[in-house]
Amino acid sequence: MNERELFLRHVGQTSRKPLLLHIDRAENIYLYDKEGRRFIDLCSGVSVSNIGHRHPAVTKAVNNQVERYMHLMVYGEFVESPQVQYARLLVENLPSGLNTVYFVNSGSEAIEGAMKLAKRYTGRYEIVSFWNAYHGSTHGALSIMGDLDFTRAFRPLLPHIRRLDFGVEEQLGQITRRTAAVVVEPIQAEAGVLVPGKEYMQALRKRCDQVGCLLIFDEVQTGFGRTGTLWAFEHFGVVPDILVIAKAAGGGMPLGAFISDKKIMDTLTYRPALGHITTFGGHPVSCAAGKAALEVILNEKLIDSVQDKGRKFIDLLAGHPKIKDIHGIGLLISVQLESEHYLSRFMDKLVDNGLVTDVFLFARDSFRIGPPLIITDEQIEEIVNIIRRTLDEVD
Numbered sequence: 001m002n003e004r005e006l007f008l009r010h011v012g013q014t015s016r017k018p019l020l021l022h023i024d025r026a027e028n029i030y031l032y033d034k035e036g037r038r039f040i041d042l043c044s045g046v047s048v049s050n051i052g053h054r055h056p057a058v059t060k061a062v063n064n065q066v067e068r069y070m071h072l073m074v075y076g077e078f079v080e081s082p083q084v085q086y087a088r089l090l091v092e093n094l095p096s097g098l099n100t101v102y103f104v105n106s107g108s109e110a111i112e113g114a115m116k117l118a119k120r121y122t123g124r125y126e127i128v129s130f131w132n133a134y135h136g137s138t139h140g141a142l143s144i145m146g147d148l149d150f151t152r153a154f155r156p157l158l159p160h161i162r163r164l165d166f167g168v169e170e171q172l173g174q175i176t177r178r179t180a181a182v183v184v185e186p187i188q189a190e191a192g193v194l195v196p197g198k199e200y201m202q203a204l205r206k207r208c209d210q211v212g213c214l215l216i217f218d219e220v221q222t223g224f225g226r227t228g229t230l231w232a233f234e235h236f237g238v239v240p241d242i243l244v245i246a247k248a249a250g251g252g253m254p255l256g257a258f259i260s261d262k263k264i265m266d267t268l269t270y271r272p273a274l275g276h277i278t279t280f281g282g283h284p285v286s287c288a289a290g291k292a293a294l295e296v297i298l299n300e301k302l303i304d305s306v307q308d309k310g311r312k313f314i315d316l317l318a319g320h321p322k323i324k325d326i327h328g329i330g331l332l333i334s335v336q337l338e339s340e341h342y343l344s345r346f347m348d349k350l351v352d353n354g355l356v357t358d359v360f361l362f363a364r365d366s367f368r369i370g371p372p373l374i375i376t377d378e379q380i381e382e383i384v385n386i387i388r389r390t391l392d393e394v395d
């Protein structure tokens with residue numbers, strides 16, 4: 001039995017149609033399979049590899065850390081330099097109210113921690129979220145997901161969840177003094193990259209302040225430069241009470257975090273103590289990798305060119321007769337084709353032509369363009385040619 005067959009037999013499956021690429025190694029924006037074929041990673045492993053695969057600064061940081069120690073103790077007991085140094089770097093690049101970092105393993109766990117923290121801090125229990133939102137797959141995160149088809153089978157989920165339509169200011173009155181927190185992606189990714197208006201986000205902030213609930217921004221996909229600013233909230237002039245990060249946060253290693261003011265975070269320390277417990281949260285190797293990756297983004301000023309690169313994709317693809325719509329922000333772009341059925345055939349051919357990307361959970365006729373931020377103009381032109389050729393090949 002070859003490894004592909006073993007994968008299907010012994011590794012838990014959730015996808016009805018896995019890509020089944022058997023990758024041998026990855027570097028920069030490229031993936032190389034066992035048969036020697038080269039693929040371009042057009043989705044950064046879904047918003048993870050923002051500085052490309054195996055950046056030398058990251059592999060060096062990982063190797064150095066592995067030489068010293070890996071896991072030592074459950075989270076929050078020992079002073080671990082990689083955690084401390086990374087927390088400091090994050091905080092230095094955030095507004096002053098976001099000064100305390102709780103490291104966890106993943107985006108879902110960070111959402112769980114953020115919701116628990118908001119309930120604990122406000123003494124309330126209602127959570128407001130949005131239709132077409134995705135916040136992860138654990139029970140709490142699933143409870144606030146904005147799609148009943150995905151969640152129905154796993155009921156009962158958390159009670160007291162209220163969902164609003166994203167971007168509809170008239171509904172903000174449904175956030176009340178019963179609400180502990182509003183959880184929102186400042187730019188909805190899985191909905192097909194929905195960018196709300198600045199006025200809407202400011203009205204949302206104002207409503208949360210009026211009723212005394214916490215505003216939680218899920219920047220798991222939009223953080224670390226993806227949208228052309230380090231954090232997506234910078235586009236709106238609005239600062240959340242709790243920021244949730246993951247994906248690119250670990251530079252290719254598993255890591256998530258929720259970040260707040262110390263006075264909010266400290267409520268996890270008392271009555272009960274150990275308000276959130278995580279064994280591997282803030283793993284030293286992940287923190288070393290994440291810090292190195294963020295330093296690359298900052299030192300190499302990668303964010304400066306993100307808007308131009310995104311615009312180049314849109315300009316070069318817009319107008320193709322088989323593209324119904326193309327829009328996005330920075331290097332998070334959604335391309336809508338004529339139907340879900342057409343998209344499925346297009347995606348198969350795209351892989352054959354050497355491009356790997358992903359569709360969106362809630363925009364089922366669209367695919368994403370979200371390459372590593374290090375992508376060059378020449379690489380963008382090469383990708384656009386492949387996409388155009390594939391569109392021409394698939395009827």
Ligand SMILES: Cc1ncc(COP(=O)(O)O)c(C=O)c1O
Pocket residue numbers: 106107108109111134135136137185189218219220221246247256
């Ligand atoms: C916006 C958003 N939040 C949370 C998550 C969950 O992150 P993880 O898969 O690391 O649990 C995801 C994952 O895709 C996401 O896109």
